[in-house]
Amino acid sequence: MKTIISISEMQNFSERARLRKKTVGLVPTMGYLHEGHVSLIKTAKKSCDLVVTSIFVNPAQFAPNEDFVRYPRDIARDKKLCKSAGTTVLFTPEAESMYPKGYSTYITVEGISSVLEGKFRPTHFRGVTTVVAKLFLIVNPDKAFFGRKDAQQCVVIKKLARDLNFGTEIVVAPIVRERDGLAMSSRNIYLSPQEREQATILRASLLHAETMVKKGTTKTAEVVKEIARLIETKPAASVDYIAVVHAESLTELEKFEPGVPALIALAVRIGKTRLIDNTTIILH
Ligand code: AMP
Numbered sequence: 001m002k003t004i005i006s007i008s009e010m011q012n013f014s015e016r017a018r019l020r021k022k023t024v025g026l027v028p029t030m031g032y033l034h035e036g037h038v039s040l041i042k043t044a045k046k047s048c049d050l051v052v053t054s055i056f057v058n059p060a061q062f063a064p065n066e067d068f069v070r071y072p073r074d075i076a077r078d079k080k081l082c083k084s085a086g087t088t089v090l091f092t093p094e095a096e097s098m099y100p101k102g103y104s105t106y107i108t109v110e111g112i113s114s115v116l117e118g119k120f121r122p123t124h125f126r127g128v129t130t131v132v133a134k135l136f137l138i139v140n141p142d143k144a145f146f147g148r149k150d151a152q153q154c155v156v157i158k159k160l161a162r163d164l165n166f167g168t169e170i171v172v173a174p175i176v177r178e179r180d181g182l183a184m185s186s187r188n189i190y191l192s193p194q195e196r197e198q199a200t201i202l203r204a205s206l207l208h209a210e211t212m213v214k215k216g217t218t219k220t221a222e223v224v225k226e227i228a229r230l231i232e233t234k235p236a237a238s239v240d241y242i243a244v245v246h247a248e249s250l251t252e253l254e255k256f257e258p259g260v261p262a263l264i265a266l267a268v269r270i271g272k273t274r275l276i277d278n279t280t281i282i283l284h
Contacts, residue, residue: 001083003090007098007138010052010091014140022049026141026168027087028132031055032072032186036176038085040145043173045086052139053082054091056098060106061127072189091139098134107133109159112250116152116265117276120240128153129160136166143169147176149183151263151278155250175277177203183277190273198234199270202277205230209264213281218255220244223264231268240267240274247280258283 004010017024025048027040037053044051055078062068075092082090106126112118113125136144144161146154158170176184181203182196191199205227212223224242231237244253247261256262265278 001087001090003092005092005094007093010138013089017050023142024048024139025051026135026139026144027051027053028135029053029055030057031078032074033078033081034184034186036147036149036184038081039176040147040173041082041085041087044145048143050088051086052089052091053087054135056093058127058131059095060130061124063121063123072186106130109156112156112159115250116241116243117267120267125156129156132157133160136168141168143171145171145173148172149175151265152250155248185275187273191270195236195270198236199275201231201234201237202266202268202275206264206277206279210279210281213256220253220255236271238269240269242266256281256283
């Protein structure tokens with residue numbers, strides 16, 4: 001595995017790969033890797049000749065009151081995980097070269113960036129789509145791999161790739177979970193043991209919602225209310241949002257209906273830690 005820090009060196013590598021007719025897969029991450037990231041790298045390895053994993057804690061996607069400074073970092077451990085998962089190139093650009101002094105170009109996917117997460121983190125997706133567009137231009141990947149854990153992000157990135165004719169196929173991989181169901185996240189390290197236990201309510205409430213729908217509940221408002229009731233049984237939990245939206249357009253749904261993919265997405269603060277999770281239900 002090769003580590004590249006310089007943007008121009010990464011561009012040269014990508015150009016040479018293209019001349020050698022090698023397919024390139026990109027796995028963008030913010031590091032502090034876990035099994036969720038590892039599964040993306042392994043999935044990329046299966047369908048691409050070369051895998052570029054990027055690690056970049058992107059300042060543009062954090063609001064001033066968020067956890068950019070204390071976001072966990074462990075590059076030595078990340079290198080080992082990247083290598084054993086099958087990464088060809090680990091790309092770790094520096095913030096000063098991604099956003100040099102005077103940088104002023106941003107990319108916004110309008111509409112779908114403003115709902116759900118966008119309501120609570122108004123500048124978040126502008127940062128995500130800007131950095132992903134930059135990474136696509138630098139790496140020029142045939143495919144890029146994203147986790148369903150960030151369901152809205154997947155929808156936004158697909159739209160970005162389509163709208164700007166990137167020609168990169170966006171591949172979405174399933175959520176990887178801890179044994180008790182908590183979705184893996186670099187931020188889980190922030191949780192105290194008591195909070196960690198209470199955090200299992202996110203997945204448990206989503207499973208309960210799935211059962212309600214399977215048993216015949218059709219009104220989304222009823223399901224949302226029940227999820228909220230379950231989450232509120234945990235003293236450390238406070239809900240940012242619980243929403244049921246069309247899985248592709250992200251427009252709100254009033255009913256679960258056959259053939260309509262419904263995304264139940266939620267964001268919950270457990271103590272000071274903000275966690276997200278989701279599930280998609282398709283009735284037949
Ligand atoms: P992050 O480092 O949190 O920006 O995540 C990098 C990529 O890994 C994103 O595409 C995430 O959706 C994905 N990812 C994060 N956690 C998980 C998980 N538990 N399961 C699957 N993919 C994940």
